[in-house]
Amino acid sequence: MNDPHPPVDHDMDNFWMPFTANRQFRAKPRMLVSAKDMHYTTDDGRQVVDGCAGLWCVNAGHNRYEIISAIKQQLDTLDFAPTFQMGHPKAFEAAKKVAGLAPEGMSHVFFANSGSESVDSALKIALAYHRARGDGTRTKFIGRERGYHGVGFGGISVGGIPANRKVFGGQLLPGVDHLPHTHNLREAAFSRGQPKWGSHLAEDLERMVALHDPSNIAAVIVEPVAGSTGVLPPPVGYLEKLRAICDKYGILLIFDEVISGFGRLGTPFAAQYFNVTPDLICCAKGITNATIPMGAVIVKDHIHDAFMNGPEGIIELFHGYTYSGHPVAAAAAVATLDLYENTGLFESSRAMHGYIADAAHGLRELPNVIDVRNIGLIAAVELKSRDGKPGARAYEAMVKCFERGVLVRITGDTIALSPPLIVEQSHIDEIFSTIGDVLKTLD
Numbered sequence: 001m002n003d004p005h006p007p008v009d010h011d012m013d014n015f016w017m018p019f020t021a022n023r024q025f026r027a028k029p030r031m032l033v034s035a036k037d038m039h040y041t042t043d044d045g046r047q048v049v050d051g052c053a054g055l056w057c058v059n060a061g062h063n064r065y066e067i068i069s070a071i072k073q074q075l076d077t078l079d080f081a082p083t084f085q086m087g088h089p090k091a092f093e094a095a096k097k098v099a100g101l102a103p104e105g106m107s108h109v110f111f112a113n114s115g116s117e118s119v120d121s122a123l124k125i126a127l128a129y130h131r132a133r134g135d136g137t138r139t140k141f142i143g144r145e146r147g148y149h150g151v152g153f154g155g156i157s158v159g160g161i162p163a164n165r166k167v168f169g170g171q172l173l174p175g176v177d178h179l180p181h182t183h184n185l186r187e188a189a190f191s192r193g194q195p196k197w198g199s200h201l202a203e204d205l206e207r208m209v210a211l212h213d214p215s216n217i218a219a220v221i222v223e224p225v226a227g228s229t230g231v232l233p234p235p236v237g238y239l240e241k242l243r244a245i246c247d248k249y250g251i252l253l254i255f256d257e258v259i260s261g262f263g264r265l266g267t268p269f270a271a272q273y274f275n276v277t278p279d280l281i282c283c284a285k286g287i288t289n290a291t292i293p294m295g296a297v298i299v300k301d302h303i304h305d306a307f308m309n310g311p312e313g314i315i316e317l318f319h320g321y322t323y324s325g326h327p328v329a330a331a332a333a334v335a336t337l338d339l340y341e342n343t344g345l346f347e348s349s350r351a352m353h354g355y356i357a358d359a360a361h362g363l364r365e366l367p368n369v370i371d372v373r374n375i376g377l378i379a380a381v382e383l384k385s386r387d388g389k390p391g392a393r394a395y396e397a398m399v400k401c402f403e404r405g406v407l408v409r410i411t412g413d414t415i416a417l418s419p420p421l422i423v424e425q426s427h428i429d430e431i432f433s434t435i436g437d438v439l440k441t442l443d
């Protein structure tokens with residue numbers, strides 16, 4: 001019989017790991033070798049409960065039979081087919097399923113292979129849309145401080161995470177401005193759900209419109225819930241204000257739902273949770289339950305239709321990826337979205353929203369905790385930074401949690417939790433009691 005946990009070759013020189021302190025990791029690796037439902041198994045055979053759905057992406061839990069078997073079947077049938085001037089049925093089927101989950105009037109789907117690519121695609125669609133309507137001076141983008149939109153040049157330009165921009169600062173897109181972020185410990189620490197303070201920050205967009213003139217602004221892009229910066233739910237009324245100002249001046253509103261899409265808030269997209277409909281939605285991650293890379297941009301019908309006016313033999317959008325709508329990714333998406341629907345996963349996961357909020361806020365009195373935030377199946381615990389060593393305290397917490405069998409995600413000094421939507425009370429108890437125990441050990 002095969003050993004389910006064969007020894008791992010620790011010769012690790014060749015893989016340059018992303019967003020990782022490579023030398024620190026190699027000195028003390030944390031290796032995951034298999035996974036099922038809520039758990040990873042490590043190379044030394046330990047079970048680790050997944051507190052962050054991989055990287056906010058394994059929404060239905062790991063290794064779901066329905067998805068894996070659809071992928072295997074697709075590989076046996078059609079491994080690859082181009083989608084430039086050719087088609088295959090799974091891509092159309094996947095687009096229909098994605099559109100079926102989107103807000104009313106958003107029924108066109110452009111496929112990419114990652115969140116970063118979906119962001120760059122959305123920005124390009126926004127520019128091309130204005131131009132197609134004869135409004136080609138609209139070229140500026142407005143992002144937001146602390147926003148994360150992946151790592152393409154478009155994404156880091158509209159993004160607002162200083163470390164991701166610093167080294168590349170000389171070559172960011174020109175013509176980008178940033179709204180202020182909404183994080184304010186003095187006004188809104190320990191808010192449960194959406195902070196009551198802060199909707200006025202959206203009004204900064206009026207100032208930018210006055211400065212740049214609306215005729216020059218193509219789109220505003222925000223994460224409805226900022227994730228990678230450390231979980232910032234939008235203040236009550238904030239997204240509504242952005243929507244209203246964009247409408248007033250003909251500016252497109254892009255929601256980057258790479259994290260918030262596919263049930264993270266108990267609805268297909270955050271757009272439905274907040275009842276604010278953007279013009280474009282970027283998504284990825286949970287679209288295939290992270291089994292096969294895929295990203296997508298979902299577009300309002302009138303935006304798509306604006307491209308469909310010229311001669312029929314002309315390519316309408318000079319943009320696309322070799323793997324846009326890849327058959328295996330498309331099969332994974334169809335099976336994933338079927339699984340979400342057939343199990344009522346988004347709806348059933350709502351039962352855990354209050355429970356995870358209680359568990360997270362239960363940590364507020366622990367040493368060094370300066371904020372707790374939550375929304376849907378997302379929670380965050382922000383720690384006071386050690387003097388001169390930002391991120392060190394949370395890193396130590398992450399390592400200790402892992403050693404005790406819980407995987408958490410950290411960003412700066414914030415511990416972020418976003419478990420698979422199949423999470424049960426017992427897992428939440430285990431995750432938060434472990435974090436609590438660890439926090440008590442940290443100086």
Ligand SMILES: Cc1ncc(COP(=O)(O)O)c(C=O)c1O
Pocket residue numbers: 113114115116117119148149150151223227228256257258259284285
């Ligand atoms: C909001 C948001 N946009 C874009 C991305 C980039 O996605 P990817 O890493 O698949 O390129 C992420 C990744 O976490 C994200 O959270």
